[in-house]
Amino acid sequence: MISRAKSEQLFAEALKYIPGGVNSPVRAFRAVGGQPFFATQARGARVVDADGNEYIDYVGTWGPAILGHAHPKIIQAIQRAAESGTSFGIPNPHEVTMAKLICAAVPSVQKVRLCNSGTEATMSAIRLARGFTKREKIVKFEGCYHGHADSLLVKAGSGALTFGHPDSAGVPAAFTQHTIVVPFNDEAAVRAAFAANAGHIAGIIVEPVPGNAGLYLPKPGYLEFLRQMTRAEGALLIFDEVMTGFRLARGGAQERFGITPDLSCFGKIIGGGLPVGAFGGRAEIMDYLAPLGPVYQAGTLSGNPLAMVAGITALEELFAGNAYEALEKLGAQLETGMKEAAKAAGVPVQFKRIGSMFCGYFTDKPVDNLADAMHSDRDRFAKFFHGMLNEGVYLAPSQFEAGFISTAHTVADIERTIKAAGKVMKTLSV
Numbered sequence: 001m002i003s004r005a006k007s008e009q010l011f012a013e014a015l016k017y018i019p020g021g022v023n024s025p026v027r028a029f030r031a032v033g034g035q036p037f038f039a040t041q042a043r044g045a046r047v048v049d050a051d052g053n054e055y056i057d058y059v060g061t062w063g064p065a066i067l068g069h070a071h072p073k074i075i076q077a078i079q080r081a082a083e084s085g086t087s088f089g090i091p092n093p094h095e096v097t098m099a100k101l102i103c104a105a106v107p108s109v110q111k112v113r114l115c116n117s118g119t120e121a122t123m124s125a126i127r128l129a130r131g132f133t134k135r136e137k138i139v140k141f142e143g144c145y146h147g148h149a150d151s152l153l154v155k156a157g158s159g160a161l162t163f164g165h166p167d168s169a170g171v172p173a174a175f176t177q178h179t180i181v182v183p184f185n186d187e188a189a190v191r192a193a194f195a196a197n198a199g200h201i202a203g204i205i206v207e208p209v210p211g212n213a214g215l216y217l218p219k220p221g222y223l224e225f226l227r228q229m230t231r232a233e234g235a236l237l238i239f240d241e242v243m244t245g246f247r248l249a250r251g252g253a254q255e256r257f258g259i260t261p262d263l264s265c266f267g268k269i270i271g272g273g274l275p276v277g278a279f280g281g282r283a284e285i286m287d288y289l290a291p292l293g294p295v296y297q298a299g300t301l302s303g304n305p306l307a308m309v310a311g312i313t314a315l316e317e318l319f320a321g322n323a324y325e326a327l328e329k330l331g332a333q334l335e336t337g338m339k340e341a342a343k344a345a346g347v348p349v350q351f352k353r354i355g356s357m358f359c360g361y362f363t364d365k366p367v368d369n370l371a372d373a374m375h376s377d378r379d380r381f382a383k384f385f386h387g388m389l390n391e392g393v394y395l396a397p398s399q400f401e402a403g404f405i406s407t408a409h410t411v412a413d414i415e416r417t418i419k420a421a422g423k424v425m426k427t428l429s430v
């Protein structure tokens, strides 16, 4: 058994001063039991904890680290930019470069506003959709997580789901009365929502590949259906690509599935590991934002020069080579190996993957929405998680999070992961 004595000491100290000892609930390990380790270093595909233990990392700081941790070009760009000042609160040239990069990579985005987190991006996109359409209601999907803004914390995924608070305390019912929640991959539910609220729905917000209740995929034609339905009803289609943007393809999930949303939300990868968010779309909609239009949105640190150069460097590096093909190959290797490992151990697993995002559910039933995801045996997941951690492989400490592969992972890393999974799965057989 490896020692995590220093992490334990740090966590005891953290618990005295930080609620739950963490600054974001999913980090707390509560869903899997035990205590979180404290990271002191992360490089490439590895994180190192306070006790010097090293892990192959499939969390990748929850998505941003698509090039691996501490990419030398990103570090150098941040260092150089920091010497010129860490924040201006005045327009800076890097913001323009970043905006141009995003618009060039994602054709549905003609204009983009930069902010500081995915939560800000989705919250602002919703406000913009409401302001533009002059309608109040929003449709979201069970298990989708769009950050922690009040009106979106309804049947939410990620940490909210993990800790049994998909509807958060502290959100007055009046704040969510215009949020309509429907199951994912269900056309009839969306039709019914529009029929019951004709002329009142401002838009649908959706993770095109939901990655906050684990990971499941849209059924063929489902995203097209959402596109047609919103267009026919005069509502906007908002893609939350905070996780999938620049990960599933250069142009995100919308490129992969050939859908043109009205608005898109980004974060994670475009910050190169620093805090960032962005939302963008058709110019006529984006021009409803202040100072041009009546929809207010602002931020002291928005367009921060360090976050901009980190993100620009990450995107340029990502677009320069064959990153997406490489990630697809690694993903396919992991999928094949994990499925074989589960089969050999006689453990029922639904292994879901698209590109470099993945999740394994411990169930023999197909998983296409939140209700299906809830069939997963979470005790088994917790045992698997700890077994893998002891083998030096760090997966997200919750059944309801996606895993991420980076370009820093190697074929040998994936082989080692599969071997570890095979060993751990055998201990889970009944």
Ligand code: HOZ
Pocket (backbone or CB within 6 Å): 024, 025, 026, 027, 062, 145, 158, 159, 211, 212, 401
């Ligand atoms: N919600 C992010 C992805 N599921 C993880 C970040 C966090 O909640 O700490």
